[in-house]
Amino acid sequence: MAAMKEIPYKIYLEEHEMPKAWYNVRADMKNKPAPLLNPATHQPMTAEELGVVFCKELVDQELDNTNPYIAIPQEILDFYKMYRPSPLVRAYCLEEKLQTPAKIYYKFEGNNTSGSHKLNSAIAQAYYAKKQGLKGVTTETGAGQWGTALSMACAYLGLDCQVYMVKVSYEQKPFRREVMRTYGASVTPSPSETTNVGRKILIEHPGTSGSLGCAISEAVEAATSQEGYRYVLGSVLNQVLLHQSVIGLETKAAMDKYGIKADIIIGCAGGGSNVGGLISPFVGEMLRGEADYRIIAVEPASCPSLTRGKFSYDYCDTGMVCPLAKMYTLGSGFIPSANHAGGLRYHGMSPTVSQLYHDGLIEATSVEQTEVFRVAQEFARVEGILPAPESSHAIKVAVDEALKCKETGEEKTIVFGLTGTGYFDMYAYQKFNDGTMTDYIPTDEDLAKGFASLPQVED
Amino acid sequence: MAAMKEIPYKIYLEEHEMPKAWYNVRADMKNKPAPLLNPATHQPMTAEELGVVFCKELVDQELDNTNPYIAIPQEILDFYKMYRPSPLVRAYCLEEKLQTPAKIYYKFEGNNTSGSHKLNSAIAQAYYAKKQGLKGVTTETGAGQWGTALSMACAYLGLDCQVYMVKVSYEQKPFRREVMRTYGASVTPSPSETTNVGRKILIEHPGTSGSLGCAISEAVEAATSQEGYRYVLGSVLNQVLLHQSVIGLETKAAMDKYGIKADIIIGCAGGGSNVGGLISPFVGEMLRGEADYRIIAVEPASCPSLTRGKFSYDYCDTGMVCPLAKMYTLGSGFIPSANHAGGLRYHGMSPTVSQLYHDGLIEATSVEQTEVFRVAQEFARVEGILPAPESSHAIKVAVDEALKCKETGEEKTIVFGLTGTGYFDMYAYQKFNDGTMTDYIPTDEDLAKGFASLPQVED
Numbered sequence: 001m002a003a004m005k006e007i008p009y010k011i012y013l014e015e016h017e018m019p020k021a022w023y024n025v026r027a028d029m030k031n032k033p034a035p036l037l038n039p040a041t042h043q044p045m046t047a048e049e050l051g052v053v054f055c056k057e058l059v060d061q062e063l064d065n066t067n068p069y070i071a072i073p074q075e076i077l078d079f080y081k082m083y084r085p086s087p088l089v090r091a092y093c094l095e096e097k098l099q100t101p102a103k104i105y106y107k108f109e110g111n112n113t114s115g116s117h118k119l120n121s122a123i124a125q126a127y128y129a130k131k132q133g134l135k136g137v138t139t140e141t142g143a144g145q146w147g148t149a150l151s152m153a154c155a156y157l158g159l160d161c162q163v164y165m166v167k168v169s170y171e172q173k174p175f176r177r178e179v180m181r182t183y184g185a186s187v188t189p190s191p192s193e194t195t196n197v198g199r200k201i202l203i204e205h206p207g208t209s210g211s212l213g214c215a216i217s218e219a220v221e222a223a224t225s226q227e228g229y230r231y232v233l234g235s236v237l238n239q240v241l242l243h244q245s246v247i248g249l250e251t252k253a254a255m256d257k258y259g260i261k262a263d264i265i266i267g268c269a270g271g272g273s274n275v276g277g278l279i280s281p282f283v284g285e286m287l288r289g290e291a292d293y294r295i296i297a298v299e300p301a302s303c304p305s306l307t308r309g310k311f312s313y314d315y316c317d318t319g320m321v322c323p324l325a326k327m328y329t330l331g332s333g334f335i336p337s338a339n340h341a342g343g344l345r346y347h348g349m350s351p352t353v354s355q356l357y358h359d360g361l362i363e364a365t366s367v368e369q370t371e372v373f374r375v376a377q378e379f380a381r382v383e384g385i386l387p388a389p390e391s392s393h394a395i396k397v398a399v400d401e402a403l404k405c406k407e408t409g410e411e412k413t414i415v416f417g418l419t420g421t422g423y424f425d426m427y428a429y430q431k432f433n434d435g436t437m438t439d440y441i442p443t444d445e446d447l448a449k450g451f452a453s454l455p456q457v458e459d
Numbered sequence: 460m461a462a463m464k465e466i467p468y469k470i471y472l473e474e475h476e477m478p479k480a481w482y483n484v485r486a487d488m489k490n491k492p493a494p495l496l497n498p499a500t501h502q503p504m505t506a507e508e509l510g511v512v513f514c515k516e517l518v519d520q521e522l523d524n525t526n527p528y529i530a531i532p533q534e535i536l537d538f539y540k541m542y543r544p545s546p547l548v549r550a551y552c553l554e555e556k557l558q559t560p561a562k563i564y565y566k567f568e569g570n571n572t573s574g575s576h577k578l579n580s581a582i583a584q585a586y587y588a589k590k591q592g593l594k595g596v597t598t599e600t601g602a603g604q605w606g607t608a609l610s611m612a613c614a615y616l617g618l619d620c621q622v623y624m625v626k627v628s629y630e631q632k633p634f635r636r637e638v639m640r641t642y643g644a645s646v647t648p649s650p651s652e653t654t655n656v657g658r659k660i661l662i663e664h665p666g667t668s669g670s671l672g673c674a675i676s677e678a679v680e681a682a683t684s685q686e687g688y689r690y691v692l693g694s695v696l697n698q699v700l701l702h703q704s705v706i707g708l709e710t711k712a713a714m715d716k717y718g719i720k721a722d723i724i725i726g727c728a729g730g731g732s733n734v735g736g737l738i739s740p741f742v743g744e745m746l747r748g749e750a751d752y753r754i755i756a757v758e759p760a761s762c763p764s765l766t767r768g769k770f771s772y773d774y775c776d777t778g779m780v781c782p783l784a785k786m787y788t789l790g791s792g793f794i795p796s797a798n799h800a801g802g803l804r805y806h807g808m809s810p811t812v813s814q815l816y817h818d819g820l821i822e823a824t825s826v827e828q829t830e831v832f833r834v835a836q837e838f839a840r841v842e843g844i845l846p847a848p849e850s851s852h853a854i855k856v857a858v859d860e861a862l863k864c865k866e867t868g869e870e871k872t873i874v875f876g877l878t879g880t881g882y883f884d885m886y887a888y889q890k891f892n893d894g895t896m897t898d899y900i901p902t903d904e905d906l907a908k909g910f911a912s913l914p915q916v917e918d
Contacts (some may be wrong), residue, residue, distance in 0.1 A: 009540045014472060082467045082552075082843055092540075095614070111570055113845045113880065155840035156552070175885035179845060181892045182836055182885075223662075301490065377641055380616035384541055386572045386638060422880040426634035426641075433640045 010087040011254040018085055019249040020072060022242045023356055024061075025280040026352060028287040031359055032321030033238065033351035034063075034326035037313060042457055045323050053220060055230045057128045061239040063351030064315070066164065068284075070242065072124075079123045079156065083112035086253040089418075093382040095402070102405035104398060105260070107251045107417040108280065108385065111433055113179075116343075116388065117274050118149035118234050121243035125232040126153035135228035140190065140215030143342030145388075145420060146234030146369035151183035161185040162229075164192070164218045167210035176424050190215040197221050197319055211331060212346065213318025235271025236316060236325065236350050244277020247417065253282045256343055257416075264401055264417040268393040269297035269306065269364070270343045272350025280419040283361055295362040296401075297353065298393040300372075302335040302440045302451025304358055305329055305349045306364035306449060313457035314348055318404060324457060327354040335454025337440040339369055340428035341389035347450065368439040372396045373432040376422070388420040389428055469546040470668075470713040477544055478708040478807040479531060481701045482676075484739040486527035487746040487810060490818055490907075492697065492810035494783035496520075498770060501633060502915055512679060514689045516529050516587045520698040527743075529701065531583075536583045538615065539705070542571035547713040548877075552841040554861070561864035563857060564719070565877040566710045566737065567844065575802075575847065575879030576733050577608035579694050580702035581806065582690040585612035594687035595619025599649065599674030601628055602801030603635030604850055604879060605693030610642035620644040621688075623651070623677045626669035628801070635883050638779040649674040656778055657682050669877065671805065672791060681778055694730025695775060695809050701735020706876065711740045714874075723860055727852040728756035729802045730763065731809025737876040740827020742820055755860075757852040759831075761899045762795040764788055765816055765823035766806045772916035773807055783916060786813040792889070792912025796899040798828055799850035799887035806909065824856060827898040831855045832891040835881070846881040848887055 026032055035044040057275050061070065065068040072080070082449065091104040109117035129137050136159050141147030147163040154161035165183050170177055170189035190210045191198040195218045208214075217235075223231035234240065255262060265282055267275030275297045285291040299306055306330045314329040316322040329348040330336075336345040349357075356362050368391070376392035378399075379385070387395060396415040405412050422429065431437040484869050485491055494503040509518040520529065531539070550563040566575035594620050600606030606622040613620035622644050629636055631650035639646050649669045650657040654677045659668065668671075675692075682690035693699065701704075714721060724741055727732030734756045744750035758765055764787045773788040775781040788807040797802040808816075815821050828848070835851035837858075838844070848855060857875040864871050881888065888898040 008474060015467060050831075089525065112841055113839070115882075154844055174889065175838065175882075178889045179886040182839055183890050184840055380572070380641055380645055383881060384615065385571055386641065423634075426637040428636045429641050430633065433637060442666055 004013070004338065004391050007090065007258050009092065010089045011258065012087055013085040013250060013253055015081065017253055019253070019259070019289065020077065021046070021069040022072055022346055023245040023249055023281050023284060024064060024068055024070055024242050026065040028157065028284045029355065030121045031355055032065045033355045036323035036325055037457065038040065039315065039320060040217070042324070052224060052241050055125070055128045055132050055134070057131070058125060061242055065284065073127060076124055076127050080308050083119065084246070085250050086111055087119040088178050088251055089265025091383055093184045094379060097378065098383045098399065098402050101409060101411045102402040103411065103413045104402055105415045108418045109245060109247060110385065110418065110421035114145065114149035114152050115423060116145040116149065117244060117247060117277070118146045119152060120277070121234060121240045121273065122146070122149035124243040125156050126150065127287055129230055130159055134159070134230055136162060137232045138162045138164070138219040138223040139232050139234070140164045140212060140219045140347065142212045144164050144169060144173055144424060145343055147185070148176065148179050150181040150232065150234070151185035154185065154402060156289050157178050162222055162224065163187045164190040164215040166190055166212055171312070172212060173424060187255040187256045190218050192218060196220045205355055211318060216317035217275050217319025217321050235273035236348065240273045240354055241276035241350060241352050244273050245280040246279040247274070247277040248279060251278065251415065252277065260413060262426060263412040264294045264296065266296045266298060266394045266397050266414065268344060268417065268419060269299045269349065270390060271348070272347045272353035273420045274417050276350050276353045279362065283356060285439050286361055296397055297357065297362055297364045298397045299364065299366050300339050300341055300393065301366040301368045302442065303330070303345050304340040304366045305347060307366045311354060311358050312454055314371050314454055316348060325349045325351050328357065330447060330451040331450030339403050340425065340431070343390040344393065362444040367393055370432070370437050373437060375431065377432065378405040385418065386422045387418060389425050390421045391417070391419040395398055396416070466549065466717050466875045468551070469548045470717065471546055471690070472544040472709060472712055474540065477539070478705055478712065478714055479536065480528040481531055482704040482708055482740050482742050482743060483523060483527055483701050484530055485524040485697065487743045487822035488814065489523045490505055490814055492814045495782035498774065498779060498781070498783055502827065503593045508742045509847060511683060512690050514584070514587045514591050514630055516590070517567040517584060517698050520701055521696060532586060535583055535586050539702055542578065544709050546787065547710055549843055553838060557840045557858065557861050557865065559861040559865040560868060560870045561861040562872045563861055564869065564872070564874045566706060566874070568706060569844065569847070569877065569879045569880035570893040573604065573608035573611050573746045574737070574882060575604040575608065576706060577605045577707050578611060580693060580699045580737070581605070581608035582798055583702040585609065585618055586618050588689055588691070588731060589616045589618055591771065593618070593689055595621060596689055596691045597621040597623070597678040597682040598691050598693070599623045599671060599678045601625045601671045601804065603628060603632055603883060604802055606644070607635065607638050609693070610639040612643040612710050615760070619784065621681055623674040625649055625671055625674050625870065632883060639652045649677050652676060654680045670777055675776035676778025693697065694732035695807065698733035698734045698810055700739065700809055700811050703732050704739040705737040706733070707738060707740040708735065710874065720872060721874045722871040723755065725755045725757060725853045725856050725873065727803060727849050727876065727878060728758045728808065728812065729849060730805050730807070731812035733876050735809050738821065742815060745820055755856055756816065756821055756823045757856045758823065758825050759798050759803050759852065760827045761798040761901065762789070762804050762826040763825045766825045769910060769913065770813060770817050771913055773913055775807060783914060784810050786810045787816065789906060790909030793909025799884065799890070800828065800852065802849040803852065811838040826855050829891070829896050829898050832860050832888065832896060844877065845881045846877060846885050847881045848877040850876070853877070
């Protein structure tokens with residue numbers, strides 16, 4: 001049984017210590033992330049063009065590379081108070097289990113019913129849609145965390161919420177679907193008969209179980225073909241990282257309050273929404289020459305966009321209707337294997353995170369899922385929280401680093417993002433518990449197929 | 460969008476404000492709950508007899524009707540710090556939705572991975588088992604909240620945990636099962652071939668899907684037939700209410716801190732673990748003549764032990780191997796319908812809660828599940844928390860009382876216990892979302908069959 005030490009076991013900021021503005025790391029970046037391009041003309045997307053698909057104020061945030069702080073509207077601050085601050089927890093029990101001199105902290109974003117950090121951006125995007133006088137929003141969801149968060153936010157604001165859920169997930173994760181329905185969202189299995197692109201795909205590929213790319217294309221079509229609707233996205237975009245900076249800002253405020261200095265900061269990376277938000281204020285310090293950290297983005301070995309991808313313009317969706325983004329990508333034609341961390345199965349990566357990685361400000365590493373679940377189970381047993389598979393990628397690397405400290409005797413301070421809970425991932429845990437989980441690493445040939453789908457764009 | 464008022468939206472006690480002792484309401488009761496009786500002799504169970512089945516210190520707590528405060532051991536306080544204090548939340552959004560002048564607060568016990576208040580007693584019982592030098596504990600679980608909490612507590616302390624899970628739940632709730640396995644528990648569908656009573660039942664009733672009563676009997680046999688094991692139970696017993704008093708103590712401390720005075724206190728009631736713990740310190744004030752409250756225990760109309768049961772000695776299990784308890788009961792032979800609030804499907808009620816009800820200190824009411832789910836959905840949409848079906852019984856009555864205030868214009872302060880989250884109850888929500896949920900109220904004839912199973916005991 002672990003004894004408690006001086007600093008509170010869980011650090012909760014007081015209401016007056018919570019961030020009042022999001023931090024826009026692009027303002028401090030010398031090399032800005034490359035602009036989104038029009039998929040037809042390959043010219044930078046204008047605010048007007050983006051405004052057809054996205055809400056107006058979100059377009060402004062997407063394009064703003066200069067303002068370091070953007071005030072959080074009072075209504076969003078009020079909503080944040082419903083579930084924030086999230087705790088920064090000292091992993092005493094994990095440290096004791098590992099017998100490491102390292103000090104391990106995790107920022108736990110799972111303490112809201114949506115179960116993950118996705119709510120931080122969902123409420124912001126829903127708020128701006130409401131403010132613009134829209135009737136509703138459309139989106140896609142795969143693993144379901146984003147769809148759940150958006151459903152919650154829309155229920156709160158009285159907005160219609162239309163979710164296109166990848167058909168295989170719709171069928172295999174009926175409980176995720178029911179959470180969204182309980183929050184009042186309509187959930188349509190994708191591909192569906194409700195859109196042109198869906199009907200086309202159903203004719204070309206009868207019996208297909210869908211893909212995230214197809215669901216994005218359907219959601220975009222649904223948004224642009226209905227009066228008073230816009231499309232929203234839970235990751236990749238600059239605006240999402242901006243909203244998610246609340247994670248990093250709270251983490252930094254809590255650490256500063258108690259004089260804790262991080263040596264290593266670790267986040268799991270799918271589209272980059274979590275890791276981008278967690279690290280933003282710390283990277284900002286590095287960019288301004290005020291501090292130095294080791295920052296590690298962790299991705300699944302089965303979908304290694306940072307560690308094995310190309311830094312190139314690519315489509316954000318397989319339907320190729322969305323703008324092109326310059327990012328580390330495996331190609332929109334890359335088909336990720338059935339890794340159980342659905343939130344990390346994305347061919348690309350946030351352009352901001354990609355640029356930071358390209359400029360050497362952050363590291364990246366990849367890990368295999370069986371080992372991830374082994375560590376997740378160990379973590380659950382000693383820390384009590386059942387982590388989401390996505391989050392567990394960060395735990396795995398935090399544990400590895402803590403074990404290195406055990407060898408060297410160094411008392412490093414390790415901080416990682418625990419993005420959410422695994423309540424809806426018990427099928428994956430079951431596979432692990434039964435010993436039937438397998439690992440998959442794409443071959444160079446697999447990757448070559450994905451790279452062949454990259455568009456030809458002159459930088 | 461609701462504006463925030465003066466008192467914090469969520470009241471979290473500081474670490475130094477958290478209770479250091481449990482409150483034993485029996486010490487202040489003039490009419491003590493009747494003693495447990497030996498099922499063979501009908502004589503009060505001695506500590507020695509109880510010690511065969513239960514841990515020694517827990518037996519002492521079970522029999523202690525005199526000490527008002529029992530110190531919480533430091534190791535349990537340390538564990539409580541991992542997930543306590545739980546927040547006392549002002550339901551501003553619900554109030555606004557209802558347009559009521561009532562002030563509604565809820566004590567939210569779902570912010571730990573076990574997902575419910577059950578952890579408060581699970582860690583205590585596991586701690587005393589560990590302290591006694593035992594190898595492990597056995598228990599039964601139906602809905603799965605208790606089994607999950609006990610698995611977590613045992614994982615933390617390195618104790619073996621053997622759970623007998625009602626077979627129908629084992630098969631219909633595979634994810635609950637997997638959570639327990641992830642925490643390292645062994646989970647056996649009951650009835651099983653691992654016990655005499657299980658084998659006997661399988662021969663007599665081939666193909667049976669089991670019952671809570673059968674699972675209890677198997678768990679008790681497993682505990683008494685293995686060296687170094689004891690049986691633990693998640694509700695009904697006095698010791699459980701003692702541990703759960705931490706809910707009420709925190710609630711009262713938070714209210715006192717901000718000068719909030721409750722008018723009505725509401726809890727859902729199955730075996731009584733939650734409502735008994737929540738109300739204890741408030742009932743204590745009433746018993747000592749220091750304050751007056753309206754206290755309401757809410758049960759499902761399908762299993763109405765308080766509102767339609769008899770105050771009588773009865774078996775705690777259908778296998779009739781456990782001690783007899785004097786309580787409000789429908790008879791151990793009563794077969795509850797398939798209500799989706801599995802945690803409230805118990806034929807009896809805590810002897811302490813029963814005595815308080817019998818003495819007129821608390822009220823009881825029953826509600827039907829379709830209406831409960833309607834209110835649960837409404838609550839989820841505005842407050843963001845997806846409530847467990849059990850907890851939603853309390854929400855329903857809190858809403859009813861708030862609507863009465865709307866009619867009368869009274870600004871009553873209503874406090875209810877939100878015992879847990881509904882992540883593992885999405886099948887029930889799906890039935891509600893699909894409009895296929897039904898209600899069931901037992902007829903007087905149904906009840907008569909249950910009462911026929913009551914043992915003949917002279918008081």
